[in-house]
Structures are given as C-alpha cells and as structure tokens.
Amino acid sequence: MKVSGFWIGIVLMLAAGFVLAGVADNQFLFFAGYVILQGLIMAVAWNVLGGFTGYVNFGSAGFFAIGAYTAIALHQFAELPLLVLIVIAGIVCGLIGLGTGYLTLRLRGVYFAIATLAMAIVFESLITNWDYVGGSAGAYVITPAEVPFFDSFIEMMFILMLVLSLICVAVSRYLSMSRMGRGLASIRDDETAAECMGVPTLRLKLISTTVMGVMMGVAGAPFPFFVTYINPLSAFDLLIAVNAIAMPMIGGTAVWFGPVIGALLLGTIQQIVTVTISSELNILIVGAVLIAFVALAPRGIVGLFQDFARKRREGGK
Template sequence: MPSGSKVLKLAAVALLAVAVLAFPSIAPNPYILSAGVLVVYYAVLATSWNFVGGFTGYISLGHGALAGLGAYSTGILVAKAGLPPFLALAAAGAFVGLLAVPIGLAALRVRGASFVIVSISLVLILLLVFQSWSSVTGGSRGLVVPRPFQLTRPEHHRIFYFLFAGLLALAVLAWWLIDRSRFGLGLKSIREDEDKAEALGTATYAYKLIVFVVSAVFTALAGGLYALWFGDLDPVFQFSILTGSYLVLMALLGGVRQLFGPVVGALIVGIALEFFKVEYGDTPLHLVATGLLLALVVLFMPDGVLPAIADLIKRFGRSDRTSIREVSAAELREQRLQNAGGTK
C-alpha cells in the first residue's frame, strides 16, 4: 500500500495535469490563452535549465542564448531553406545539441562566479552576431517565420499550447529518469562536493558535459517551438540576459531539487510577469517587481515553494504528535492521582 505522502503527491500531480489540459477550454479569450502558452513555454525552459542548475548546482544565465539559437535555427531553416516546420525544429534541436559540446567543453572548465560570467558572455556574443549577420538573421529588423498552420488565432494558440505541454511532459520525464539513475547520483555528488566526487572516481567533467547537452537540446526545442508559434524573432529579445534571469528565478522559486519545482516557479513568475506587463506596460517597473519577488524568495523561501510547503506539512505533523504526547502525559498524571487515592 502506498504511503499517505505518496498518495498526496500523486493526487497533486494528477490535479496539475488536469489543470494544464483543461486550461485551453476554460480560457476566456485569446489573450489569456496566449499568456497560457507563454507560461508553459517558460515551464519548459525552467525545467530544461534545471538539468544543469538542479543536478550540478551550476547557475547558468546563458540558457536564453540556447533558446535563441533554437528559435533562429528553426526560423532560418523554415524561412530561408524551405524545410517543413517540424523537420526544421528537430534539425535545430540536433544542431544546438552538437554546438553545445564545444560550448560546454569551454564553459564547464570553470565554476562558481566564473561560470556565471562565461554564460553571460555567451548571450552577449550571440546577440552581437545575430544583430550583425543581417543577410541571414534579418538583424535588427527581425526574422519572420511562416506559421505551420493556417488557422484562426485561438486555434493556433490552442495547438501550440498542447505542443508545449507535450514537450514539458518529455522534459519532466527525462529529469525524473535521470534523478533516479546512477548518472543522476553522480551529478548530485558534483552538486554537493565536486572535488570529493572527482577524488572518489566520478568522471565529473564528462557528467557535466552530458547533462549540459541534454539541457541544451530541450532548451533549443522550446525556443524552436516559440519561433513557430510567435512567428517573429528579434535578436534583442531572443538573446536577452533577462531570459536567463527569469529561468533562475523560476527554478529557485519552485525548488531546484524538486521534479515539479521549475513548473510551479514558472506558473508563479510567468503569471506575475504577464500581470506586471499589463499593469506597467513596457516601463522598467515590471523589472522592479520581478526583482522584489526574487528578493522575497531568497529571504523567506531559499529552498523554494515546494520544500517550504513540505516543511509546513511536517511541522503540522510534529504538532499533532506533540498533542498526543501531551494527552499521554495527562493520562499518566491522572493515573498517578488515582493510584495515590487508592493507597490511602
């Protein structure tokens, strides 16, 4: 028989799945539906980031660049080479995965703040390249990507919502399988103490490189799907450091060591971002609000929302056990009084 905690977890997962699948049917208008597509897109990116951040503890702010590479690779193959959209998407994922090997070989040689700086450098370099290479990328004018489906706007959003949800399910499944594998155990040993793991015989460099490539492929597929959905790519937006910062915030908020932590974080941050943009437009105020949210997470929930909820449940459980001990003590006192009365 499964334990109560396992039943609770399965019920929560089932409830989340039902909510995700039911959302397109209950969305009141196309704008809310498009916002839902963006939130699921962020969930895929945050989960993809968590392959590196959650397993190895390496904080990358450069994953926005990998998403941008996936988006532009897909867009160029469709708009310039004339490939079918989803064949171009698969080719873009494979291309970014191959490109992630030399990037990882260079970036993963350093740790800590140095790795963060290297990841930021990747974003800035690719921004300059894609802005300057206007004959292929469209430069600052952007790149228009033909839509794969000739449908009304609500139906277009609905189809891509489910495509992003399917990709999210694959990413979560891959993370779950790695988490329970010997490979995942090696990755977590790197997170806890990389020097000690290497001294004990773990091929730390190879492990980091493999999981970085896996992360890059999922990130690129998410970026490619975004290109097919949105249909208009801008280098300034695609290669933005803010994107990487949002992913870190989402994963930290939900809990980097939790399977659904990045998904929960993406729901909270994605909805907050859309709300702030509606309320404050394109002013920097939405960035201030996002920064305050990050500060609150670091101050009050450093391990994330899901671990904080688990701690609350455990705390309530401890309080229940305390009340049992108090009742038992009262019963013992009553018994002693009865025994004392009987001896008189």
C-alpha cells in the same frame, strides 16, 4: 505506485489541454498559456544544470535565441515542418551547451557561469550582423491561417508547447530520480568527494549541460512562429534570462517539481500583471523576489513547505 501517479498526471494534463482547446474561444488564453509553458521549459532546463548539478547558466536567453534563430534560418533555407525545426534547434543548442561545458567545466564552476553570460552577448552581436535572418531589422514569419485538427494556429502552438513541456518535465524527473540524479547531486554537494566515490564528474556535467542546451533550444525554436516577427531584441529578452533563473530559485532547485511550481506560479502572475502594469515593473518585481528568495528561502517554495510539514509533524508528537 508513485511512478504510475506521475504518468497519470501527465496524461491528465495533456487531456486538460485538449479539452481547453476544444471548448475555449478566447485566444488570449492560448497566448498566455504558451508563454507560461515556454517559461516552464526554460526553468526546467536551467534546473537540470543549475539545480541538480550546481552549475549556473546565465546565458539562458542566448540558448533560447539560438534555438529561435536556428529555426528561422532553416525556415528561410527550406520550409521544413516545425517539428523538424524544433529537433534541429535542440541538437544545435545541445552541441553549444556541450562545447561551452567542455571548455569551462574542468575549471571552477564560476568560469562556466561567466562564459555563458558572455556567450549570450556574443551571439546577440553575431545575429545582429547576420543579414540572412534579418539582422537587427528582424525577420517575419508567415504562419498558416488554417491548420488541420485545430481551430486556430495559436491553439496548435499551445498544444505543441504543452507536449514539449511535459516531455521536458518527464526527462528532468527521470534524471533526478535515476542513479544519474544522485551522481549530479553529489557533484553539487562536493565535486572532489564525488570523483573519489567513483562518479565520472566531467561526463555527468557534460550530459547535464547538453540536456540543458537541448531543452532551451526546443523552447526557443517555435518562438518565431508564435510571435511571427522576431528581432535580436525580442529573442534575447531580459525577462527570459531572469525568469529562467528566478523560476527554479523561487520554486526550489533541489527537486524536479520545484521549477515547475515556480514557473507556473511566476508565469501566471506575470501574465496577469503585464496586462495591468508595465513590463519594466514586472522585471523589477521578479528581480526583487529572486533576491529575497535566494537570501531568505534558499530552498524555495518546496523548502518552505517541507519545513512547515516537519514543524507540524514534530509539533504533533
């Protein structure tokens, strides 16, 4: 029953997206929706490693930007269809995730965190120096004025992002609820004990970093086409990096729907808030909320609800 409920939900979400695309005229809705869904994919991706396995990736913005720039480079090279660009960007970022993981995951978890953080900075200087994709000046992408089946290009981008995020959510849910999910959780709880209980820890961690990388690359690949102009500063945006961690932390990292809740909530608030106040204040608020949640509500909103439900149940006895 539970399984079919999830898939009904997925179909409903998709249908709602298409209905919205059919009726809504306000283009801002699609812009805002795209940004929220982009954050959602990043949050789900981060959580596959950070939440399920307990390994922190600080280089989210790096993976995102590599995805975006892979798409740009391929677009310059040959005008491939967007879907092909997304697939290739996913593969490239997955391989980078695998490589970083392979070099650092045999050591303590913190080395992986540091390596990803440093990696994002290095890729920023690499891309700043790479003239083929515009260097520090950035690159423009000309998007078609008309697209088949959709009223506008942005509408198509929104639906594309919706489909991608539903796929990512489904993958993340599958990972957490399968046998592998229990293996990942055992690594998070106690890696030494997990290994002795027959869990192939290194292999599971590498799968997890690869999936994380693929998802982040997929989130980043359509970005240049969405904004039509990209430079290293906008691709390696501070807000992307902090959101990818804050959203799962605020929603709750232990379950697959935690980052979804966090991303929808934080993303929507941010879309409302950036219209009215500055983006700096926005980052400040996200940072402060992140600190408050990790210190006071380590299991996020999901955890708060679980505690609340338990208290009521016990109170009602």
